[in-house]
Amino acid sequence: MPRDSHSPRLATRLVKGGTSTVVNGGRAVNPPVVRASTALFESMADLNDARRRRSSERLFTYGARGNPTGFALEDVVSGLEGGYRTRLFPTGLAAMTMVFLAYLRPGDHALISDCVYQPLRHFVDTFLEPWGVHVTYFRADGSDAASCMTARTRLVYVECPGSLLYELCDLPALAELAHSHGALLAADNTWGSGVQYQPLKLGADISIMAATKYLSGHSDVMMGTVTTTETAWQPLATMSDAQGVAVSPDDAYLVLRGTRTLGARLALHEKHALEVAHWLAAQPAVARVFCPALPEHPGHALWQRDCAGTNGLISFELEDVSPEAAARFVDGLSLFGIGASWGGFESLATVVNVASARTREDWRGAGPIVRLHVGLEDPRDLIDDLAHGLGAINERGD
Numbered sequence: 001m002p003r004d005s006h007s008p009r010l011a012t013r014l015v016k017g018g019t020s021t022v023v024n025g026g027r028a029v030n031p032p033v034v035r036a037s038t039a040l041f042e043s044m045a046d047l048n049d050a051r052r053r054r055s056s057e058r059l060f061t062y063g064a065r066g067n068p069t070g071f072a073l074e075d076v077v078s079g080l081e082g083g084y085r086t087r088l089f090p091t092g093l094a095a096m097t098m099v100f101l102a103y104l105r106p107g108d109h110a111l112i113s114d115c116v117y118q119p120l121r122h123f124v125d126t127f128l129e130p131w132g133v134h135v136t137y138f139r140a141d142g143s144d145a146a147s148c149m150t151a152r153t154r155l156v157y158v159e160c161p162g163s164l165l166y167e168l169c170d171l172p173a174l175a176e177l178a179h180s181h182g183a184l185l186a187a188d189n190t191w192g193s194g195v196q197y198q199p200l201k202l203g204a205d206i207s208i209m210a211a212t213k214y215l216s217g218h219s220d221v222m223m224g225t226v227t228t229t230e231t232a233w234q235p236l237a238t239m240s241d242a243q244g245v246a247v248s249p250d251d252a253y254l255v256l257r258g259t260r261t262l263g264a265r266l267a268l269h270e271k272h273a274l275e276v277a278h279w280l281a282a283q284p285a286v287a288r289v290f291c292p293a294l295p296e297h298p299g300h301a302l303w304q305r306d307c308a309g310t311n312g313l314i315s316f317e318l319e320d321v322s323p324e325a326a327a328r329f330v331d332g333l334s335l336f337g338i339g340a341s342w343g344g345f346e347s348l349a350t351v352v353n354v355a356s357a358r359t360r361e362d363w364r365g366a367g368p369i370v371r372l373h374v375g376l377e378d379p380r381d382l383i384d385d386l387a388h389g390l391g392a393i394n395e396r397g398d
């Protein structure tokens with residue numbers, strides 16, 4: 001008996017069933033999580049056409065080149081950064097390292113600002129230098145950048161404001177310097193998150209963010225983004241495709257969900273952090289408070305010129321220079337979690353080693369530096385907790 005083509009057998013029904021995306025009624029507010037490796041086409045002609053166009057156009061052709069949920073997030077990030085297009089990476093660090101791979105070749109020279117996210121130094125030492133790319137660190141305020149440029153310099157990489165102490169550099173001036181030497185300017189914009197700072201609008205060609213931080217905002221997902229101008233785009237897209245780097249649609253969905261409240265959260269982080277910063281500055285146990293929104297910060301004038309606001313990060317130096325004092329302070333806190341990273345809804349505290357994170361500035365001899373991420377808790381409770389921590393400094397065990 002010939003098989004009825006309208007009643008496929010069980011194994012076939014298991015493969016073919018349940019694929020309808022048509023729903024009756026209205027549509028959801030949010031884009032769907034599209035879990036996909038394979039993309040299906042109507043004909044070989046359509047598949048070949050997509051393959052021809054996918055290097056220059058954003059098309060869903062295979063999961064390793066991005067998925068529709070990730071594309072929705074890319075669009076949000078491109079809008080935040082004011083850039084042409086965006087690619088997503090599994091971590092912020094992977095986004096950073098892809099920039100070096102995409103725009104540099106052995107024999108090239110790169111300038112990196114001294115206040116850069118510290119794990120990048122490890123990438124430079126373990127991969128970039130052995131691969132044949134020469135790196136020079138320049139001062140976080142950019143003051144010696146011009147004298148560090150060489151005929152082989154192809155990339156100037158900055159983090160502004162910098163990690164741990166929030167140093168600022170004059171980004172438009174650095175862009176002019178880089179471009180006059182035929183180099184590109186890349187900026188780590190994790191601090192600004194596209195809300196408080198927009199490097200591409202200040203002349204940078206490439207902007208990178210650890211979406212792990214404020215974009216996601218909930219300490220439950222890792223991701224990095226790279227957004228570029230139209231001119232700088234192709235090397236990034238080509239190298240990312242060549243290496244098969246992609247993120248899961250579930251992770252993209254989580255970050256996309258976080259971005260909906262990014263502006264509202266940052267406004268509160270800023271308000272709470274400023275309350276805490278002003279209180280800290282008045283404490284005798286505190287030698288210095290680092291926050292670019294404070295007039296005494298060395299980068300304050302540039303912050304006023306280029307930034308729309310600040311975020312939940314503040315660092316401070318203790319008067320008591322013993323490392324044990326800083327540990328007693330942090331251990332004496334109960335509302336602040338002890339941990340690295342930041343950008344979630346919660347407050348964190350950690351003692352940071354600035355001396356090992358800077359090569360152009362000598363930090364030996366300074367008191368220990370504590371970095372706080374001020375979260376969305378009531379700042380009055382946070383200040384009570386910090387007062388308790390400062391009290392614990394003097395409770396010596398001996």
Ligand SMILES: *Cc1c(COP(=O)(O)O)cnc(C)c1O
Nearest residue numbers: 091092093117188190210212223
């Ligand atoms: C955290 C961070 C990164 C790295 O992001 P991960 O997602 O943790 O890899 C990069 N740059 C800055 C400034 C960061 O704070």
